[in-house]
Amino acid sequence: MVTPDVVVDLTVLERNIATMARSTRERGLSLRPHAKTHKMPQIARRQIAAGAVGLTVATIGEAEVFAEHGATDLFIAYPLWVDQQAATRLLALAERARLTVGADSVDGARQLARALGASASRIAVRVELDSGHHRSGACATEAVDIARAATEAGLAVTGLFTFPGHSYGPDAASSAVADEQETLRRAADSLREAGYADLELSGGSTPSASLATGATLTELRPGVYVFGDAQQWELGHCAPEDIALTVHSTVVSRRPGTAGQADRLVLDAGSKVLGSDRAAWATGYGRLPDHPEARVVALSEHHATVEWSGARMPPLGTRLRVVPNHVCLTVNLVDEVQVVRDGVVEDRWPVAARGRNS
C-alpha cells in the first residue's frame, strides 16, 4: 500500500449517516447536510437515501458537481457576490435543481437580482444571520431590510440561516445553540411581522447539531458528522470508533528520546494531506486513533512529527493511522479515497468536487 492514503470505513460512515438522520427526524428537524465536507456523490446519495431533504454546498462549483450527479435540491449557504458569469451558472443550475442561495446584505441581494435579470424569481434566497461566530451574516435586526430588498428586487425569500461556528470550542456548543436559536427567532419574528410566512430556519454545525430542537429551527446543516475528525473527538462530539476517515501513513524516521525527552517519530502524512488547521484548544495536528496517548507536535508538508509516550516506539516502516484535525481540508487535498468495509477494500471514490472553490 502506498502512503499517505485517505481511507474511508464504509460501515462507520453509513452508521454516522443513519444516526444523524434518525436524530434530526426524531426532533422534527429537516437535515440538509453540508457536502463540502465530503465532496463525493457516493456519500451525498447515501445522505439523501437516509432522508436528507437536500444538500448544502459552499460554492457554485460544488453545486454544479452535485447537480451533475443527480442532486435536485441545493442550498449554497454563502453570501455570494453574483456577477453576470455567476448568474449564468446559477440559472443553468436552476434548470436541474431547486436552488437557494444566501445573502447577508441589501447590496448583495440587489446585485444578485440585477445579475439574474428577468429570471430573478427562479432562485430562492435565505438571509444569512450572524449568531455569534462573527464571520459573514447580518444582525437579526437587519434581516427584514435585506428580505424586503430581495423581495422588491424580484427574488423569492424562503428563509433564514446561520452558522454557529462559535460552537467549535470546549464546552461551547450549548451556548452557541442558544445564540443560534435566539438569533433565528428574533429575525424570524421580524420577518413574520412584515408578512413573510413558511420560513425555513436553518442552523447547525456538527458540534451543535445534537442540541438543537425544532422549537425554533426547521433544518440543520451539519457536515463533519459523516466522518468525524480529531476536532470532534477532542471536543467530545464523537468517539474515536465513530471516526470514518483516517489517513494511513508510514513511519519514515525515528529518534529515541534521551535525557527526559520523549521518543519522536516522523510519519509521511504532512499538511499536504492532513491540512494544517489547529485550534488553540487542540492537543496537536491530528490524532492517532490506535495510540491515543501520542501527540502530533509538528507538521510540515510531508512530515508529521509524533511524540510517542508510553509503549515502545514502533519500528521504521510501521503503518499508522492518523485522524486529521479538520476532515474537510483532508478530503479536498486528494483526488480519491480508498473505501473499505470490515477491513476489505471495496472501491476507490473520486473526490468529484475537490478544489471547486468558485
Add this chain to the structure above:
Amino acid sequence: MVTPDVVVDLTVLERNIATMARSTRERGLSLRPHAKTHKMPQIARRQIAAGAVGLTVATIGEAEVFAEHGATDLFIAYPLWVDQQAATRLLALAERARLTVGADSVDGARQLARALGASASRIAVRVELDSGHHRSGACATEAVDIARAATEAGLAVTGLFTFPGHSYGPDAASSAVADEQETLRRAADSLREAGYADLELSGGSTPSASLATGATLTELRPGVYVFGDAQQWELGHCAPEDIALTVHSTVVSRRPGTAGQADRLVLDAGSKVLGSDRAAWATGYGRLPDHPEARVVALSEHHATVEWSGARMPPLGTRLRVVPNHVCLTVNLVDEVQVVRDGVVEDRWPVAARGRNS
C-alpha cells in the same frame, strides 16, 4: 473573473528565478530548487534554463511528474521507506533521470537496498542530517554509520543534506545557517575520514539561502523564493513587490466597526485556497499586498475575515489580492494558475504535480 483565483506574475517570477540563480552562482554554489513549491514543469524549465543543476522534490510522485516533463536530474530529499512497489517506481525513474534519494537511518538505507535488489547501485543516496529543525535527519555523528551501511548494501553514497527549517523565525536565519554549515562540516569530515570523496553537501531554505556560502556547502535547495509569500515578507526575506503569486478574491460581506471595533470584511478566499499555516510570529492568515495595514484575523474554508484599519472599507464586490502565508500549500490546492505579464493574461498553467503526496 471568477474568484478565488491563483495568479502568477511572470515578470516577477522570472526575476526571482534569475536573482537566485545569479546569487548562488556568485557564491560558487549549485542551485537545486525545491519543486514542491510550484509543482509546475513550466517553472522547472525556467529554473533549469537559468542554471539550476537539477530539481529537488519531496515524493516519488512529484519526481515522476517532472521526469515525464523532461527533468534529467532529480533528488527526492526525503527519508523514503521503500517497499517493493516504491522500488519499482524508483527504478523506472532511474531510466529517465539521474536519481538521488535521502536516507536518515541504517535501517532505511538497508531497506532501500533490499527493495532495489541487484539494481541498488543505480540509485544514489544522500544522508539526511538534522541541523536543528528536529524533524527527520540523523545526528552528524551517525552519518558515517548510515553511509557505511548504504555502501555495504550496494548503494552509491554521493553526499549529505539538511533542511535548516529553524530558519523560519524572526532573526533566526543566520544562526540556522551557522548550524547548517557546522552540521554538514562535521558529518562531511567523518565521511572523508572514512574514505568518501566528492561529497555533495546540500542545504538551504529560502530564509537561509542568501546567507549560505560555498565554504562548506556545495548546493542549495530553496523552494519558496520563486513566488515569495507572506511568511517571507514578514520575516524580511522578500519585499511585497517581489511576490509573484497572489490569490485574487472578492469582498462578499462587510461589517462597519462600531464603538472602537475595527471595520471587518470577508473575502471569498479561505483555507481551501490559501492553506491554513500560521506560524506563531505571523500577523495573520496571509497579507493584502495592496493594503499592508489590513490583517487577516480569521480563516475558514471559504471566508477570510479581514480587519480593515485606516482608509475607508471597500464596497462589496471589490476585488482584492491576498498573499498566502505559505505558498506551497496554495499551489497544491488548485488545478491550475492564471499566468499574467504586465497585467495581461498570457496563459493558464496546470499544477501538474498537485496532490502527488506519494
